[in-house]
């Protein structure tokens with residue numbers, strides 16, 4: 617397995633503060649801008665990539681909404697736990713597998729097909745490292761909440777911590793998914809698609 621450089625070597629790359637892809641990717645983005653996707657026959661792999669990402673967006677949105685319901689007192693901690701804990705487990709397992717397939721297989725194959733994607737691969741791999749830290753925080757909050765549900769003590773503070781932790785993952789994950797799509801979908805649709813696998 618290739619080691620990942622976790623250092624941020626370019627201004628504007630950091631997922632925690634990035635609001636758009638850095639300017640050096642402008643030429644890549646211009647090949648097939650997102651605004652043209654609806655009028656373009658995207659490659660099957662591109663459609664599959666987008667569908668997987670939409671599942672992450674939808675599931676995260678559902679979990680954040682469940683947190684809102686609990687925070688507003690419209691359900692109790694037992695009901696929130698019964699909803700959130702199994703979905704969170706599935707979400708984290710699926711996202712970690714997705715990132716592993718991209719980092720170990722799909723991204724290297726993209727770069728082999730088009731070496732100009734190397735800078736994009738490096739940025740997206742660093743995103744994965746930062747997102748994994750978020751997932752570990754959520755996992756810890758979920759375990760603490762689950763333990764509190766099984767104890768005699770109040771679980772409310774642990775529920776609120778989990779709700780906050782899940783909500784805080786929204787901005788960086790949505791940023792990563794959108795930026796990855798902007799970098800990858802044009803290549804999958806216009807470039808050499810042979811031997812691209814994974815995701």
Ligand SMILES: [Fe+2]
Pocket residue numbers: 715718740744792796
């Ligand atoms: Fe990714």
Ligand SMILES: [Fe+2]
Pocket residue numbers: 669714718793796815
């Ligand atoms: Fe992805």
